[in-house]
Amino acid sequence: MNQDRTAHENTFDALMEAAVDAIVLIDRNGTIERFSAAAEAMFGYEEGEVLGKNVKMLMPQPHRGRHDGYIRTYRETGRAGIIGHGREETALRKNGETFPILLTVGVFRQPDGRKFVGFIRDLSAARAAESRVRQLEARLANSDRMVALGELTAGIAHEINQPLTAISAYADAARAMMERDRKPSVDEMHFICQRIAEQSMRAAEVVRRMRKLVRGGSLVKGRHEINEIVRNVLLLFEHEVKNTNFTLEFKPATGLPQVYVDDIQIQQVLVNLVRNSLDALNEADCSEGQIVISARKEDSCLKISVADNGPGISEENREHLFDAFFTTRPQGVGLGLSICRRIATAHGGGLKYEPRPGGGSRFTLGLPLESIG
Amino acid sequence: MPTEPLVCIIDDDEAIRESLRLLLYAGDLTSCYFESADAFLEAGEIPPIDCMLLDIRMPGTDGLELFRILQARQLGFPVIFITGHGDIPLAVEAIKQGAYDFLTKPFGEGEIIGKVRAAIEDYRAGQQELAELQELRERVASCTPREREVMDLLARGLPNKGVADALGISPRTVEIHRANLMQKMAADSLPSLVRMVTLLESRSATQGPFGNSG
Numbered sequence: 001m002n003q004d005r006t007a008h009e010n011t012f013d014a015l016m017e018a019a020v021d022a023i024v025l026i027d028r029n030g031t032i033e034r035f036s037a038a039a040e041a042m043f044g045y046e047e048g049e050v051l052g053k054n055v056k057m058l059m060p061q062p063h064r065g066r067h068d069g070y071i072r073t074y075r076e077t078g079r080a081g082i083i084g085h086g087r088e089e090t091a092l093r094k095n096g097e098t099f100p101i102l103l104t105v106g107v108f109r110q111p112d113g114r115k116f117v118g119f120i121r122d123l124s125a126a127r128a129a130e131s132r133v134r135q136l137e138a139r140l141a142n143s144d145r146m147v148a149l150g151e152l153t154a155g156i157a158h159e160i161n162q163p164l165t166a167i168s169a170y171a172d173a174a175r176a177m178m179e180r181d182r183k184p185s186v187d188e189m190h191f192i193c194q195r196i197a198e199q200s201m202r203a204a205e206v207v208r209r210m211r212k213l214v215r216g217g218s219l220v221k222g223r224h225e226i227n228e229i230v231r232n233v234l235l236l237f238e239h240e241v242k243n244t245n246f247t248l249e250f251k252p253a254t255g256l257p258q259v260y261v262d263d264i265q266i267q268q269v270l271v272n273l274v275r276n277s278l279d280a281l282n283e284a285d286c287s288e289g290q291i292v293i294s295a296r297k298e299d300s301c302l303k304i305s306v307a308d309n310g311p312g313i314s315e316e317n318r319e320h321l322f323d324a325f326f327t328t329r330p331q332g333v334g335l336g337l338s339i340c341r342r343i344a345t346a347h348g349g350g351l352k353y354e355p356r357p358g359g360g361s362r363f364t365l366g367l368p369l370e371s372i373g
Numbered sequence: 374m375p376t377e378p379l380v381c382i383i384d385d386d387e388a389i390r391e392s393l394r395l396l397l398y399a400g401d402l403t404s405c406y407f408e409s410a411d412a413f414l415e416a417g418e419i420p421p422i423d424c425m426l427l428d429i430r431m432p433g434t435d436g437l438e439l440f441r442i443l444q445a446r447q448l449g450f451p452v453i454f455i456t457g458h459g460d461i462p463l464a465v466e467a468i469k470q471g472a473y474d475f476l477t478k479p480f481g482e483g484e485i486i487g488k489v490r491a492a493i494e495d496y497r498a499g500q501q502e503l504a505e506l507q508e509l510r511e512r513v514a515s516c517t518p519r520e521r522e523v524m525d526l527l528a529r530g531l532p533n534k535g536v537a538d539a540l541g542i543s544p545r546t547v548e549i550h551r552a553n554l555m556q557k558m559a560a561d562s563l564p565s566l567v568r569m570v571t572l573l574e575s576r577s578a579t580q581g582p583f584g585n586s587g
Contacts, residue, residue, distance in 0.1 A: 158457055162386050165478040169392035172482050176399035192395065199388055 022120040028113050030055045030071050042122050044094035055118075060092040091120065099124045134239060159206045163199040170196045223258045224266075226295050226302060226367075233270045233293070237278070246281055246289035248274065253296050259367050261347055266367070269340045269351070273306040273363045276336065280310035280361065300369050301349070307362040312355050321353055340365075378423040378493045382406040383413055383439070384455060385431045389478075393426060393485065400486035402493075410439035424492045425452045426485075429460050429467070429475075437467055444471065449499075451492040506576055509569055512558050520554040523547060527563065528570035 015036075016023055022039035026032055032055055035047040043050075043058055050057065056064045086104040093099065100123040107116055174192045177184040230250050241248045259266075274291060281289035291308045313321060317328060322341045337351075344351040349367040356362040380402050384390045390406050397404045405420075407413040411433045425443075429436035440452055451473035456464040464475035473492045476484060513521065519540075526536045533551065537544040560566035 157459070161457055161478050163388065165480065166386070166388035166392045168479040168482075169389065169396050169485070172480070172485070173392060173395040173399045175482070176396065176486065180399070195388070195392070202388070 019119075022118075022122075024055065024058070024118045024120065026055045026116050026118070028071070028075060028115070030067065033115070039120065042093075042120065043091070049094075058091055060090055060098045063090060064092075088123065100127045131239075131243065135243075156206065160203050163202040163206075166199045167196050167203075170199070220262050220264070221260055222263065223260055224263045226256055226259055226304060227252045229261075229263050229267055230270065230293055230295065230304070233267055233274060236271060237274055240278070244278075244282075244289070245287055246278065246291065248291045249293070251292060251294040253294070256295060256297055256302065257369055259302055259369065261367060262343075265343045266347070266365070269343050269365055270304065270306065272336045272340050273365075276363075277306060277308035277310060277361065281308060284311045286310055297369070298366075302367045302369055303364050304367070305362055305364045307356045307360060309356065309358070309360040312359060312361050313353065318353060322351070376421075377403050378497070379420055380404040380489055380493075381413070381419075381422045381425045383408075383410060383425065383431070383436070384428040385409055386428070389428075389455075396485050397489065400490070402486075402489060410434035410436065413439065414442065422448075422450045423496055424450060424473075424489050426455055426476075426489070427452050428455045429463055430457070437463065437470075440467060440470065440472060449496070451496050453488055453492060506572070509558075509573055513573070515557050516554050520550050520557070523550040524554050524558070524566065524570065527551065528567050 016034060017037050019036055019038055022042045023034070023036035024032060024039050025034035032050045032053055035045070035050050039045075040047060056067050059067060086102050089101050089103045090098050091101045091103075102121040102123055104119040105116055106119075107114060109115070170192050174184070174189065177188065227250075230252070234248060234250055237248055270293070274293070277291045278289075281291070286309065289309060291306065293304065293306050295302065295304045297303075322337050341351045344365055344367075347367055349365065352364050352366070354362050354364070380397055382390055382393050382397075382404055383406070384393070385408055387408070390408065394404050394406060405422075407416065409431055410427075413419075414434065427436045427439065434442075436454055440454075443450075443452065452467075453473050454464050454467050454475040456475050456477055458477060461475075461477070464472075464477075467475060473495075474488055476488060513524075516524065522540060523536055526539055531539065533544050533547045537547045540547070555561075555566065558566060558569060560569060
């Protein structure tokens with residue numbers, strides 16, 4: 001019997017030594033009883049440093065605070081979400097670094113009571129790879145858009161360049177004809193002038209068609225909760241913001257009436273505004289950048305603001321802010337805000353810029369509430 | 374110049390075709406035109422062209438493809454490509470393949486006429502030289518093998534005596550050959566004969582100056 005126990009213990013020690021995943025044994029109070037070699041490597045603690053301490057020390061806030069609750073619930077009800085299957089959690093290394101883990105917890109009985117064994121796998125490397133893939137995807141999507149825009153502008157440039165070429169060639173021919181000894185007749189000059197006029201109209205027509213194209217199709221309006229629209233926007237940026245020192249916060253207001261809008265277009269406006277804020281914070285290298293989206297009712301309007309504590313917009317740039325093709329960024333096309341304002345106007349609303357008190361930018365999208373119906 | 378030069382315009386844009394024609398007309402140049410490379414290829418008999426203004430981007434066979442076909446058919450007239458701003462890499466490629474020049478739309482004042490005239494002059498000068506070479510080769514062909522040998526040695530600066538020694542014939546015989554070949558070559562002096570031989574040598578990199586003489 002004794003020998004068996006020793007054999008068991010030896011096997012157990014070997015397991016604790018050799019297991020690739022970290023193994024942490026705790027008692028019913030959360031006190032650490034064993035800490036495997038892999039756990040030492042993963043968390044940076046020697047086993048001696050953690051034995052007898054509460055397992056909470058391996059968790060960052062806010063998980064740390066919840067853990068007592070989990071154990072209590074399990075003790076009282078026998079229910080635990082985590083027992084028997086894995087869950088992704090965040091853990092805390094000795095050096096203060098947090099990292100993603102896959103945690104699997106098993107329960108077993110010992111003479112001195114019920115114990116828990118946690119198997120922990122470090123997901124940092126897998127997450128980093130995933131994150132790289134996502135960033136790459138986002139960049140690709142962005143470059144796709146740039147390529148599409150580039151092709152569009154190249155096409156438009158060609159369409160306008162053709163009549164311009166003809167106009168300048170006609171004019172050049174007229175000039176050369178008048179310099180000759182045999183002067184051109186009135187009819188010949190009349191013919192050339194007419195051609196120049198025609199080609200000017202052709203160029204104008206291209207511009208007119210292009211405008212129509214950019215103005216886009218008609219709105220698809222419906223009743224929507226503004227909070228819902230904003231939450232969709234937050235979702236789009238969740239991953240990106242996580243990897244920065246910035247925060248993106250939504251301060252919803254309660255009791256807001258529904259708005260009658262094209263939700264995709266309103267979303268597009270907000271995405272643009274948040275994107276601009278993120279870019280501004282990134283460019284200014286803000287260490288504690290904040291972007292706050294807020295919604296409120298004001299008179300008969302619903303106002304949604306996107307504010308950041310970035311460098312803001314210089315006074316000289318403010319007046320051109322909403323002009324098409326105005327941009328301060330080397331890679332920018334300068335269409336974002338002009339399209340945003342057009343969308344706002346198409347909804348019977350508006351888009352305004354004001355400096356944020358205390359520094360930064362604040363864009364406010366106003367949507368009329370009486371347009372419901 | 375023997376005949377009126379003819380410029381051929383190939384562009385799918387009617388207004389550009391017409392304005393170019395007018396521009397060439399103002400510069401006293403006659404032109405013909407086609408709305409596509411395919412129309413040009415299907416046209417059959419075409420009078421000799423002195424210069425082609427060729428749009429690089431066209432539906433169907435594009436400018437570069439047509440240029441390759443022209444080269445394969447050894448039609449040596451200069452081709453000036455008409456390009457948009459985005460086509461410059463294409464145009465550079467065309468130059469590497471032997472196009473005469475390229476012009477970017479819209480054209481500068483007087484640019485078309487200037488480039489076209491230069492291209493025609495170069496082409497005609499080249500054509501004239503070719504014709505002269507052809508004539509010279511025919512004259513050489515009318516000489517006997519012995520006369521060609523004498524001509525070769527004279528062109529290298531040997532006196533009659535030297536030529537006679539080199540060929541193992543009498544100076545008197547050299548003199549007779551010399552008189553005959555000067556007449557056949559239509560050379561009025563020894564220096565003019567040397568110039569002819571030098572020209573033939575410079576244009577016959579792969580062959581001896583007198584073709585397959587020997």
